[in-house]
Amino acid sequence: MPELCVGERRWTVPTGSNLLDALNAAGLNVPYSCRAGSCHACLVHCLDGQPADALPEALALDKHAQGWRLACQCRVVDDLRVAVFDPLLEGMPATVCALDWFGDVLRLRLRPERALRYHAGQHLVLWNGAVARPYSLASLPGEDDFLEFHVDCRRPGAFCDSARGLRIGDELRLGELRGGALHYDPDWQERPLWMLAAGTGLAPLWGILREAVRQGHRGEIRVLHVARDSAGHYLAGAMQGMAGVTVDLVLAEQMEEALAGFRMVSRQTVALVCGAPASVERFARRLFVAGVPRGQVYADAFVEHV
Template identity: 70%
Template structure:
């Protein structure tokens, strides 16, 4: 059987073992969220040997050249020595600069130790002590040095339980920046753009909306935000106008609001973000409304205690 080593610890694992399971089975508590290679919470660095990688494209060529792999996507097929991601040594330090509670949503602003370049719609891994969780960026790169996140704290969770007590001046660490399924394409400038969010699915769409406006989007934009307690109402209202239509409704009013989305152009592009149930509901409604499937882009928020 292959030997797996971390630091001074070495142990035998069955050939073909999932690397994340092998590490956590040994009590190393490597964080993870999606197990699909998207959240990048389970980064490990290969020091000697390489595992079989099911999703090499999930990391940049530079990261792979440095030995980084996503443990959830790797199988141990030979002797392997790895180092798990250390947020203190491998991450970017950040400080809490503002904390705003919008109902059960924590609007968090962080000031990183160095400026980060990212695009609207991307995720960033946040570390609070040993706990890591990916969150969509609600801020715009180049607009401000601050990073903005919307964190749903309604339910208990390892990250949320700590996030509730955050205050200005507290320290966090920033991990990997990952792709995200949603982004603004400059080629859409004259096309109708629909942004449909549930809960904190508003975060990446809030960023994408402002990116579209920054790039001079000429087509009509329609925003629908469905939430138990709508937030950012005033900020959204400030952007509403002749070309930007904003609707914020309760969950009970979601179906009726969706029924009001009528396609005036087959060029319409729809970006959808929220829970799996929300994305499925919207995708079905948009298909019936006549939006081509390849013009509906969706981001599903994973939930993990």
């Protein structure tokens, strides 16, 4: 059986063991959320030996070449020495500078120790103690001196539960920054731009919307936000105050009716959609019916966290 080593600890595991399970069975308490290679909370550094990696493309090429792996996607097939990601050593400190509640949605603003290079639509792993979860950035680089995240606290969850206790001045740690499927392309400036979001799927689109306006987008901009209740339309005022932006605020039970009203006026239309998988699927299906080419629909489905 292969030997697994972390620091001074060494133990054997059955060949083919899932690396995340093997580490946690030994009491290492490696965080995880999705077990699908999406959240990146279970990042580990392979120092000697290589596991069988089922999803190498989940990490950037340079990070993968440096030996970083997602433990949930790896199996131990030979002797392996790894280091668990330590947010105190490798994460960037960030201080809570604002906390605003909109119903069950927490708008969390952090001021990082140093400027972070990112673009609207990217994700960042947040560490609150030993709890790590990825969240989309809702802030806009170059304009905001903070990082903004929208945390849906309607359901219990490790990060949500810990976030409820946050106070101004508390310190979190920033983990891996990675690109999502959503972005703004300057080549789209003359094209109609549709943004469809459910719940806190609005977070990345809020940054992208502001980026489009900042870059002088000249085509139609239409935003549709689906929420469970009126309190869930937490950015309604800010969006409705933007010149040249049409905003549709829709309750969940009205979603199909509202989507049926979408009529494409140009084959050049670009659509950005974000939310829970079921909502993203409904958005994509309606956009296809409306005639938006599949290659012009960019989707980011949030993974349910544990």
